[in-house]
Amino acid sequence: SAVISQKPSRDICQRGTSLTIQCQVDSQVTMMFWYRQQPGQSLTLIATANQGSEATYESGFVIDKFPISRPNLTFSTLTVSNMSPEDSSIYLCSVDGQGSGYTFGSGTRLTVV
C-alpha cells in the first residue's frame, strides 16, 4: 500500500496567518484527498486534488480559504489561509492505495491562537 509523508505534524499559528501542509506519496496516484477533523468530530472531505486540473471542493469549502496545489502525481499541498481559531483542527491527506484501501497521512494538528 502507498505510504504518505505529511508535514508539519503540528503547528501553532497566529490568527490571520496562513499555513501550508505538504503530503508526499511514495508512488504515483491519480487522486489525493484532503480531510479536516475538528476536535472530537469525524472526518470531513475538504477537496479532491487531481493532477493537472483544479481541485474539486466540497460544499462549505472554498478555494480562497483552502488553496490546493497538485504539481505532480506524488505531491500535494493544502494551505489554510487567513486562519481563525475555528480552523483549529487536524488536517489529513489520503490516497487510494490501489486495492489495499485508502491510506492516510499522519495528520497535521493545527492550533490557531
Add this chain to the structure above:
Amino acid sequence: AQSVTQPDIHITVSEGASLELRCNYSYGATPYLFWYVQSPGQGLQLLLKYFSGDTLVQGIKGFEAEFKRSQSSFNLRKPSVHWSDAAEYFCAVAPGRNEKLTFGTGTRLTIIP
C-alpha cells in the same frame, strides 16, 4: 448522496468480552466499505475493507466485519477485546475506486478491567 450512520457514540466493554460496532450506510449500489481505528493522538489505521466477494472479511488485530446487503450494514466484531483496543472507530464508504470517502460520526470504545 451516500451517508454512513454509526448509531453508538460511545461503547464500554469489559476486557475479554466480545464487541460489535454497528454501521449502516445509505447508497444506491454496493459501495466500498471500510473500518478505521484512531487511537488518541494517532493517525487513522485501516482495520479491514470490503470490495466484493465473501461477505465476512477478516482484518488486522483480530477484527472481522460482515457485509449484509439486505440490511445495508457493515458491523465490526471482535470476539475478545484487549485494553489496547480502546480508541475511536470509524466506518466509511466510497462509491468506487478513487472516489471520496464518507465517514460515519465514529464510535468511541472504552475498555474496563
